[in-house]
Amino acid sequence: MRFSVFLAGRTTAPEQDQQFILDNIEHAGLAAELGFDAVFLPDHHFTGYMPVASDPMMFAAYLTAKFPELHFGFSVTSVPLHSPVRFVERINILDQLTKGKLLVGVGSGTTPEEMIGFGVNYKDASPVSESNLAIAEQLWAKTMADAPVEFDNGTYRGKVLQRIAPAPYSKGHARLMPVAMKEASARRAAEHGWPAFIPAFTPPKIGGTEPLKHVTKYFTAYRDMLLAAGHSDETVADALSWTTHSYQCVHVAESDDQAREELEAILKGYQAAVDREKLYGDKAEQDAANTKTDETPMALTEDWIATWCLYGSPKTVREHLEPYAELGIGNILCGTTTGPVTQQRLEWGNRTLRLLASDVMPHFRNNG
Template structure:
């Protein structure tokens, strides 16, 4: 089982942005020193919502130069917010800079406020995402002598006559990672030999009191499609090695009681930030084209904690993760900096990194290829 760190911290004002970026850099370096496998970054915009995520490709490239053995991933790129040419180019550049150690999670986005900032209606996000991905595949495949690729997708226009540069490091292109919340996205990942994000809930309901049941359901669907696709053993193994289950908040302390007490401190601050962001989303939802179809539960409810959080003593966390390892989940993505990144929150995150590395990961981390 692999372990990855999700740099998903928030800023509450412009005076915090630079310190947050430097703190996340230090946190990522600590993760590399402790033998975590990958750093994942989000893709978000506005309102102090994860400042490094406004161009996480740049931040990933900056970190990759400092930690060349680390894999890098995105959880997830909001595809409707990217011109397909720029998306194809950025992925190829980062694929080259990381020597192919790149995993690009893809999704259609979550917040109307971000959509209207890029002239995309929330109701059109799914369609624009699907078309953008198809265009990106065409751009990656295009040779100099091929006919032009014509782009006409919502706010994105263009006509590409030559080819995308640089060429990718990975044959074809870097690995994409669809979110396997529908059979269609599960099948797409499987047929291409890509890993997938395996959710702990079934949309449109966000949450669920039996997260392992949902993870097993979607993992079994994805793995079934993967085995049916006729790939080589190496392709199947690589896809499963990086098939990922995500926890928005991972917090480990010396005892269960300490972990729960500290988790509630983290979640209260996180929920305050969520409510602040919701005010701006409400303005974006002022017309029917930008109405959300789902609502995120309060982070302090047992439902949200049960679905999105992993916490406790090292022994409790190991007990929790063992069934996921036995199921075949290849990578656990740990949100160790979720919420506003205060000094206390950063200390909690570093504490979690160390306790996971010292007392949880050795029991679950089998030998894996570089």
């Protein structure tokens, strides 16, 4: 089982942005030093005040130069917000810089406020995402001698006469990672031999106290499609080794009681940040084209904690992860700086990395 770090922290004021960026570099460096497999970055805009998420590809390029031993991933790229041409160009550059150690999560996005900031209606997000990915595949396949790639999906239009430069480092292109919630997304990952993100809930309810039931359902469907797709053993093994289950907040302490007490403090700060943003979310959802149909529970509810959190002593965390390892989940994505990143939050996040590396990760790596 692999372990990766998710840099999903926030700031609460512009004067904190510089220190936040420096803290994320430090945290990623500690993850590299301790033997984590990858650093993943979110792709978010305006909402959440995540200073490195507004251009995660640029930040990943910087981190790649500092920590070349790491894989880098995106959880997940909101595809409708990216011109398909720029999407392909930037992924190819990162694929070259990482020498193929790139994992590009892809999805249609979750937030109307982000959509309207880029001129996309929330209701159109899914079809624009599908169209953009189809255009991207055409661009990745295009050679100099091929006919121009022309496209117009209502949001993006263009005509590419030559080829995309640079070429990808990986065969075809860097690995994409769809969210295996819809059958079409799971099938896309399986048929291409790509890994997938495995969700722990089934909409419209975004949470619940039985995450393993949902993970089992989605993972099994994806794995069965992958095995039926006729790939080589090497391709199947690689895809499964990066098939990812995510925790928005991972918090490890010496005891379960300490971990729970500190977790609640973290989630209070996180929920306060979410509550501050609600005013702007409501403004974005003032017409039918930009109204969400689902709602995430508050962070301090057991539904949210059970779905999105992994916490406790190292022993408790190991016991929690055992059934996921037995199921075949290849990568655990750990949000270790969730919420506003104060100095205390950074210290707790760094401690979590150290305890995972010393008392959790060896158990799963030695057994697998």
